[in-house]
Amino acid sequence: xxxxxxxxxxxxxxxxxxxxxxxxxxxxxxxxxxxxxxxxxxxxxxxxxxxxxxxxxxxxxxxxxxxxxxxxxxxxxxxxxxxxxxxxxxxxxxxxxxxxxxxxxxxxxxxxxxxxxxxxxxxxxxxxxxxxxxxxxxxxxxxxxxxxxxxxxxxxxxxxxxxxxxxxxxxxxxxxxxxxxxxxxxxxxxxxxxxxxxxxxxxxxxxxxxxxxxxxxxxxxxxxxxxxxxxxxxxxxxxxxxxxxxxxxxxxxxxxxxxxxxxxxxxxxxxxxxxxxxxxxxxxxxxxxxxxxxxxxxxxxxxxxxxxxxxxxxxxxxxxxxxxxxxxxxxxxxxxxxxxxxxxxxxxxxxxxxxxxxxxxxxxxxxxxxxxxxxxxxxxxxxxxxxxxxxxxxxxxxxxxxxxx
Amino acid sequence: xxxxxxxxxxxxxxxxxxxxxxxxxxxxxxxxxxxxxxxxxxxxxxxxxxxxxxxxxxxxxxxxxxxxxxxxxxxxxxxxxxxxxxxxxxxxxxxxxxxxxxxxxxxxxxxxxxxxxxxxxxxxxxxxxxxxxxxxxxxxxxxxxxxxxxxxxxxxxxxxxxxxxxxxxxxxxxxxxxxxxxxxxxxxxxxxxxxxxxxxxxxxxxxxxxxxxxxxxxxxxxxxxxxxxxxxxxxxxxxxxxxxxxxxxxxxxxxxxxxxxxxxxxxxxxxxxxxxxxxxxxxxxxxxxxxxxxxxxxxxxxxxxxxxxxxxxxxxxxxxxxxxxxxxxxxxxxxxxxxxxxxxxxxxxxxxxxxxxxxxxxxxxxxxxxxxxxxxxxxxxxxxxxxxxxxxxxxxxxxxxxxxx
Numbered sequence: 089x090x091x092x093x094x095x096x097x098x099x100x101x102x103x104x105x106x107x108x109x110x111x112x113x114x115x116x117x118x119x120x121x122x123x124x125x126x127x128x129x130x131x132x133x134x135x136x137x138x139x140x141x142x143x144x145x146x147x148x149x150x151x152x153x154x155x156x157x158x159x160x161x162x163x164x165x166x167x168x169x170x171x172x173x174x175x176x177x178x179x180x181x182x183x184x185x186x187x188x189x190x191x192x193x194x195x196x197x198x199x200x201x202x203x204x205x206x207x208x209x210x211x212x213x214x215x216x217x218x219x220x221x222x223x224x225x226x227x228x229x230x231x232x233x234x235x236x237x238x239x240x241x242x243x244x245x246x247x248x249x250x251x252x253x254x255x256x257x258x259x260x261x262x263x264x265x266x267x268x269x270x271x272x273x274x275x276x277x278x279x280x281x282x283x284x285x286x287x288x289x290x291x292x293x294x295x296x297x298x299x300x301x302x303x304x305x306x307x308x309x310x311x312x313x314x315x316x317x318x319x320x321x322x323x324x325x326x327x328x329x330x331x332x333x334x335x336x337x338x339x340x341x342x343x344x345x346x347x348x349x350x351x352x353x354x355x356x357x358x359x360x361x362x363x364x365x366x367x368x369x370x371x372x373x374x375x376x377x378x379x380x381x382x383x384x385x386x387x388x389x390x391x392x393x394x395x396x397x398x399x400x401x402x403x404x405x406x407x408x409x410x411x412x413x414x415x416x417x418x419x420x421x422x423x424x425x426x427x428x429x430x431x432x433x434x435x436x437x438x439x440x441x442x443x444x445x446x447x448x449x450x451x452x453x454x455x456x457x458x459x460x461x462x463x464x465x466x467x468x469x470x471x472x473x474x475x476x477x478x479x480x481x482x483x484x485x486x487x488x489x490x491x492x493x
Numbered sequence: 494x495x496x497x498x499x500x501x502x503x504x505x506x507x508x509x510x511x512x513x514x515x516x517x518x519x520x521x522x523x524x525x526x527x528x529x530x531x532x533x534x535x536x537x538x539x540x541x542x543x544x545x546x547x548x549x550x551x552x553x554x555x556x557x558x559x560x561x562x563x564x565x566x567x568x569x570x571x572x573x574x575x576x577x578x579x580x581x582x583x584x585x586x587x588x589x590x591x592x593x594x595x596x597x598x599x600x601x602x603x604x605x606x607x608x609x610x611x612x613x614x615x616x617x618x619x620x621x622x623x624x625x626x627x628x629x630x631x632x633x634x635x636x637x638x639x640x641x642x643x644x645x646x647x648x649x650x651x652x653x654x655x656x657x658x659x660x661x662x663x664x665x666x667x668x669x670x671x672x673x674x675x676x677x678x679x680x681x682x683x684x685x686x687x688x689x690x691x692x693x694x695x696x697x698x699x700x701x702x703x704x705x706x707x708x709x710x711x712x713x714x715x716x717x718x719x720x721x722x723x724x725x726x727x728x729x730x731x732x733x734x735x736x737x738x739x740x741x742x743x744x745x746x747x748x749x750x751x752x753x754x755x756x757x758x759x760x761x762x763x764x765x766x767x768x769x770x771x772x773x774x775x776x777x778x779x780x781x782x783x784x785x786x787x788x789x790x791x792x793x794x795x796x797x798x799x800x801x802x803x804x805x806x807x808x809x810x811x812x813x814x815x816x817x818x819x820x821x822x823x824x825x826x827x828x829x830x831x832x833x834x835x836x837x838x839x840x841x842x843x844x845x846x847x848x849x850x851x852x853x854x855x856x857x858x859x860x861x862x863x864x865x866x867x868x869x870x871x872x873x874x875x876x877x878x879x880x881x882x883x884x885x886x887x888x889x890x891x892x893x894x895x896x897x898x
Contacts, residue, residue: 102663127891131663141891154884160659162886167664184894251792254565258507258536259572263788282794357762357785379787380762383668387656389687390881391795476795479559481567486532486546489589 091124092412095187096144098223099132099194099201100167102160103237104244104392105400106223109193110163111156112404113221114144117189120412127185132166132194133201137177141185156401159240159387170201175208182216189217189411193404195224195235196442199419203441206417219407220419220437223400225386227274230445231435233424234274236403237386239396239470241268242278244385245322246471249282250478252379253289253320260318261375262309262367263289266360268385270326272446273297275385279322280459281467284478289320296326297447298456300335302366308457310371325359325380335359357382393472399430406432428469496529497817500592501549503628504537504599504606505572507565508642509797510805511628514598515568516561517809518626519549522594525817532590537571537599538606542582546590561806564645564792575606580613587621594622594816598809600629600640601847604824608846611822624812625824625842628805630791632679635848636840638829639679641808642791644801644875646673647683649790650727651876654687655883657784658694658725665723666780667714667772668694671765673790675731677851678702680790684727685864686872689883694725701731702852703861705740707771713862715776730764730785740764762787798877804835811837833874 094117098106110128117126126144129135142163144152155162170178182190192202199220206218222229225241245267256263267276273295280293291312294300312319327335336359360378367376403420410418418434419441425431451463499522503511515533522531531549534540547568549557560567575583587595597607604625611623627634630646650672661668672681678700685698696717699705717724732740741764765783772781808825815823823839824846830836856868 098663102660128886139891139893139895142886143889143891144886146889147886151884151887154882155886158659158883158885159656161663164665165663181895185891247794248789251564251794252788254563254794255507255788255792258503258566258570260569357766357783361762377788378762379789380785381789382784383657383660383782384653384784384786384789387653387660389652389656389659389883477559478563478794479556480563481533481547481549481552481560482556484548484551486544486548486590488544490544490586 092120092122092188093124093186094126094189094191095129095136095182096126096191097129097132097135097193098161098163098165099192099198100165100223101195101225101386102165103223103225103386104159104240105236105396106160106193107158107162108156108397108400109221109223109236109404111152112401113191113408114147114152115149116405116408118145120408127187128163131164132168133170133174133178134166134168135164136181137174139181159389159392169197170204172208175204178205179208179212179214183214188215191219191221191407191411193221193223195226196229196440196444199229199437199440200442202419203437206437217411218417219411220440221403221407222420222422225275226269226272228272228445229440230443231419231421231440233422233430234470235422236396236400238274239393239472240391241275241385242281242467243393243471243475244388244391245275245278245381246281247391247476248381249279249290249320249322250284250476253282254478256289256318256320259375261377262313262319262321262373264321264323264360264363264378266323266325266378266380268381269296269324271296271444273324274447276322276324277447277451277459277463278467280464281471285480287316290322291316291319292457293322293459294324294327294457295447295452296324296328297452299330300327301329306366306370309367313371313373323359323363335362393470395470395472403432410434497525497527497593498529498591499531499594499596500534500541500587501531501596502534502537502540502598503566503568503570504597504603505570505628506630506791507570508628508630508791509564509645510641510801511565511598512563512567513561513802513805514626514628514641514809516557517806518596518813519552519557520554521810521813523550525813532592533568536569537573538575538579538583539571539573540569541586542579544586564794564797574602575609577609577613580609583610584613584617584619588619593620596624596626596812596816598626598628600631601634601845601849604634604842604845605847607824608842611842622816623822624816625845626808626812627825627827630680631674631677633677633850634845635850636824636826636845638827638835639875640827641801641805643679644798644877645796646680646790647686647872648798648876648880649793649796650680650683650786651686652796652881653786653790654684654695654725654727655689658687659883661694661723661725664780666782667718667724667726667778669726669728669765669768669783671728671730671783671785673786674701674729676701676849678729679852681727681729682852682856682864682868683872685869686876690885692721695727696721696724697862698727698864699729699732699862700852700857701729701733702857704735705732706734711771711775714772718776718778728764728768740767798875800875800877808837815839
């Protein structure tokens with residue numbers, strides 16, 4: 089029996105639990121018979137073509153467990169999206185090092201990379217087992233009930249809106265919080281889980297699954313402000329008009345585009361500022377504040393769902409088990425069982441790669457400005473244990489003596 | 494013995510622990526002999542002139558404890574800064590309701606309100622005991638080692654930068670995080686406590702205690718980026734040039750000003766975006782991202798220092814004890830004892846009111862771009878127990894086979 093050599097890498101945006109998956113792969117791979125080496129590539133596929141490997145066979149289990157509990161990609165990540173020539177470079181390096189099993193932890197772009205690598209390996213008759221391990225805070229991988237990383241980011245968004253709502257109740261006005269998610273509104277929708285009492289915010293939620301109309305937005309904000317004396321709004325960075333043009337693109341003409349041709353939506357506060365200006369100017373409301381949650385929602389140290397941690401660990405373990413005890417390449421997927429547990433499946437790479445899931449219609453209310461109870465029921469168990477709660481004083485009004493104002 | 498009637502209110506920006514102080518006042522006041530009523534004013538001094546009171550004598554201890562653990566001002570807050578006429582309105586209401594003790598929880602503006610109310614009450618021979626209870630995430634009250642609310646916000650900032658540093662290490666580039674603090678850099682400086690390893694960010698910290706020079710900033714960012722391949726920067730919203738003009742004011746001419754004549758610095762992502770544009774345009778660095786921490790740093794539900802909670806509770810209790818067992822009005826102050834405990838003092842209102850503490854020189858390094866170990870030692874115990882920690886893989890490089898790139 090020839091010895092197996094494992095290569096694992098992390099791609100795309102970091103999450104709070106992606107290192108759980110990494111450590112799941114490493115520890116499970118080290119338990120397999122006949123595995124001589126477990127390598128990690130630094131900064132994803134870029135580390136492969138650069139032969140930038142670290143030997144994870146020489147890392148202690150103790151430190152691996154500590155790294156598993158640390159957010160962001162411990163091996164480093166990349167936004168590179170390999171083309172055919174890039175993939176040939178990958179093969180050259182994999183062959184030179186005798187790699188037999190390749191695990192890539194990432195989102196839909198990364199799954200597409202695994203698909204290309206898998207297909208090219210087959211075409212070149214190079215014996216390589218390729219497994220994609222799901223990871224994305226956007227929750228936009230098809231075939232998955234949800235994706236590792238989403239739950240912890242969702243928990244951050246829910247806790248952020250729960251706090252922002254209390255702040256806004258103390259100093260009333262309009263508050264706009266802009267949340268990550270280019271095409272899928274799952275993370276923005278998590279804001280709804282920060283709401284406890286009927287009059288709590290977020291009062292309005294705007295998702296990329298629905299067209300955004302500035303006039304309707306202003307009408308809704310005005311009505312909410314008149315009703316409650318304040319208004320808390322969750323907005324996806326990916327909101328767009330009926331033509332599909334991002335609202336942010338209407339603000340600035342000269343936007344940065346990444347290697348995938350996508351406009352840069354994160355890392356700028358422009359969308360929140362634009363919406364606040366519109367509310368101030370057209371509704372005449374004085375106190376209007378906007379926050380862009382930015383990188384905190386995926387990187388904040390110390391906000392994590394224990395359910396997310398467990399599942400992220402398991403998809404890494406399952407990937408190794410599929411690789412060593414199964415017979416084909418694929419993408420590990422999470423499926424929901426009961427309320428609440430999960431099971432795993434290995435989907436064909438072509439079923440997942442490069443596709444984008446968006447929020448299902450039954451998760452969005454008819455007006456398109458809130459989620460449904462079906463969504464609340466879907467998300468609640470993912471947030472994990474120990475969610476902080478908010479309490480308020482009960483009304484015990486004192487009778488006025490002077491009878492003024 | 495005539496019965497005492499208590500009035501407590503909350504002013505200024507909410508914090509994670511201001512309700513601990515409120516509940517400290519209420520529970521301690523309800524224990525005093527001869528107290529008939531404990532009222533809370535809704536939305537600070539505005540609630541007083543509007544006679545908008547709630548009867549906290551009719552709230553359960555159980556619910557008060559739950560409210561104490563909830564961030565943001567449970568009574569509501571206000572940005573009103575009363576003048577003499579406003580204070581006369583306050584007296585009219587206090588007299589009508591027979592209030593004997595007034596407790597106001599807030600920052601330096603609120604302490605000045607208490608001072609005016611105290612002086613006017615004395616001038617009018619109206620028997621009123623007035624106690625100011627400290628609260629501000631800015632940590633800018635004179636006479637205090639630190640202020641309740643600061644430690645929890647500092648913990649948020651430290652955890653945020655610890656996570657942002659990991660994210661930036663995974664996907665290298667320049668990251669700018671803008672932190673609250675108009676005149677005092679204490680909260681921005683807390684970013685330094687997110688750093689663990691020598692090459693971790695934040696690599697540069699810019700405080701309002703030092704003049705900001707764009708050319709020096711760009712020079713420092715360039716040098717850091719060349720050294721580490723990345724750069725994480727903490728910037729106070731209050732940075733200003735040598736003339737004292739806010740850097741943000743250089744960006745936009747038409748800025749909102751509040752009732753105190755201050756320019757609105759929070760609730761907009763403009764400063765981070767401006768600095769990112771400068772780095773991109775003048776240093777030619779491609780991946781440059783900016784976050785403005787905004788309201789999350791003071792309101793996020795679930796990020797709190799247990800030390801901060803305890804002290805915020807105690808300043809409320811102490812305020813009542815000073816009021817009932819002391820002989821003068823004043824402002825409760827926190828003083829550090831040993832490493833680490835605290836004691837309390839009642840300072841004359843005029844010593845605290847309307848004054849602003851800024852970071853002491855020995856807390857800032859010579860270059861003005863980092864804190865000193867003295868500051869780290871100062872802040873560390875305030876962050877409380879259970880601070881999350883970050884771990885990394887140890888370097889075990891694999892020898893290159895192809896010997897390229």
